[in-house]
Amino acid sequence: MIRSALSYPSKKNLVLQCLRRMSSLVSTSVSEVHPGVAHVTMHSPPVNSLSLSFCQELSQNLQVIHKDKSIDIILLQSDIPGIFSAGLDIKEFTQPKERLMEFWTAFQQLYIDLYGASQTTIACMEGSAPAAGCMLALSCDYRVMTSNTKAKIGLNESLLGIAAPPWLAQQMMDTVGSRVAELSLWRGTLYAPEQALAIGLVDELHENPRERALELAVAEFQKIPRQARAASKTLTRQKRLKHFHQERQADLEHFVNFITQDAVQTQLRGYLQQLAAKKNKK
Numbered sequence: 001m002i003r004s005a006l007s008y009p010s011k012k013n014l015v016l017q018c019l020r021r022m023s024s025l026v027s028t029s030v031s032e033v034h035p036g037v038a039h040v041t042m043h044s045p046p047v048n049s050l051s052l053s054f055c056q057e058l059s060q061n062l063q064v065i066h067k068d069k070s071i072d073i074i075l076l077q078s079d080i081p082g083i084f085s086a087g088l089d090i091k092e093f094t095q096p097k098e099r100l101m102e103f104w105t106a107f108q109q110l111y112i113d114l115y116g117a118s119q120t121t122i123a124c125m126e127g128s129a130p131a132a133g134c135m136l137a138l139s140c141d142y143r144v145m146t147s148n149t150k151a152k153i154g155l156n157e158s159l160l161g162i163a164a165p166p167w168l169a170q171q172m173m174d175t176v177g178s179r180v181a182e183l184s185l186w187r188g189t190l191y192a193p194e195q196a197l198a199i200g201l202v203d204e205l206h207e208n209p210r211e212r213a214l215e216l217a218v219a220e221f222q223k224i225p226r227q228a229r230a231a232s233k234t235l236t237r238q239k240r241l242k243h244f245h246q247e248r249q250a251d252l253e254h255f256v257n258f259i260t261q262d263a264v265q266t267q268l269r270g271y272l273q274q275l276a277a278k279k280n281k282k
């Protein structure tokens with residue numbers, strides 16, 4: 001579905017037109033909302049879970065925006081009320097080996113495309129962001145979260161019987177510090193907005209994260225020279241990305257070996273049943 005939120009009469013932009021054509025196929029849309037500022041909107045009901053095709057599409061859109069020199073700020077948001085992203089699509093974990101490899105490769109690529117974006121990126125979270133949903137937010141440069149206490153954010157992988165990959169754990173450590181990250185990871189803590197703000201997992205709370213993110217983009221971030229923002233990002237992220245590329249193949253093998261263990265598969269099936277039972281009780 002295409003969101004034609006091109007509310008600003010910008011110059012003809014072939015790249016964005018191309019993105020809109022691609023976006024009509026599946027679950028992300030791209031629109032320029034202000035000169036230089038693009039919304040990337042996730043809309044894969046019911047919960048924006050990251051399936052193989054969703055990861056690939058989001059990556060593709062980001063790659064096209066990266067090449068578009070007219071865009072210097074990306075606002076990542078969801079149009080599903082109460083949800084930013086439910087994280088990886090758990091059903092993908094139960095697929096055959098070939099598919100698992102393709103899936104994890106696409107997830108790794110999404111990390112590279114978002115964490116490694118040269119543009120400034122802002123996560124506008126109007127709802128929950130567990131696990132890989134939190135990864136999307138951690139990969140952005142700035143996080144604005146709803147103040148609605150129903151929303152939760154964090155790395156809850158341990159509650160599914162799995163663990164975050166090292167590069168995601170590292171993002172958490174870089175953001176909230178080693179000790180808080182360590183506790184959060186083994187407890188699988190999902191934080192309410194005020195708690196997330198207190199530990200530095202998000203940067204701001206706002207009743208309307210989209211409005212606030214656009215205001216920040218235009219009134220604050222665009223005033224900082226673009227090349228300086230990009231160079232500052234390189235300072236803090238280049239080393240992590242280089243390491244990631246060196247470890248990428250090992251990370252893939254480790255994921256497949258880990259996730260295909262019988263004990264892990266049993267835990268995951270149990271977790272899916274819990275989700276279904278919770279829904280039936282509603």
Ligand SMILES: CC/C=C\C/C=C\C/C=C\C/C=C/C(=O)SCCNC(=O)CCNC(=O)[C@H](O)C(C)(C)COP(=O)(O)OP(=O)(O)OC[C@H]1O[C@@H](n2cnc3c(N)ncnc32)[C@H](O)[C@@H]1OP(=O)(O)O
Nearest residue numbers: 049086087088089090130131132162163164255258275279
């Ligand atoms: C050493 C390590 C080596 C390798 C690494 C190994 C593994 C990889 C590890 C980590 C990377 C990241 C992992 C993940 O991201 S796993 C996903 C974690 N996510 C969750 O736990 C979220 C679960 N969902 C929820 O808590 C709620 O759904 C949510 C709060 C998001 C929304 O609640 P709401 O009440 O609005 O909706 P529901 O009724 O619960 O759900 C609707 C519908 O959607 C299905 N659903 C929800 N989440 C997922 C999901 N992540 N994947 C697939 N499907 C999901 C849910 O079952 C309902 O389905 P249906 O009954 O069919 O309508």
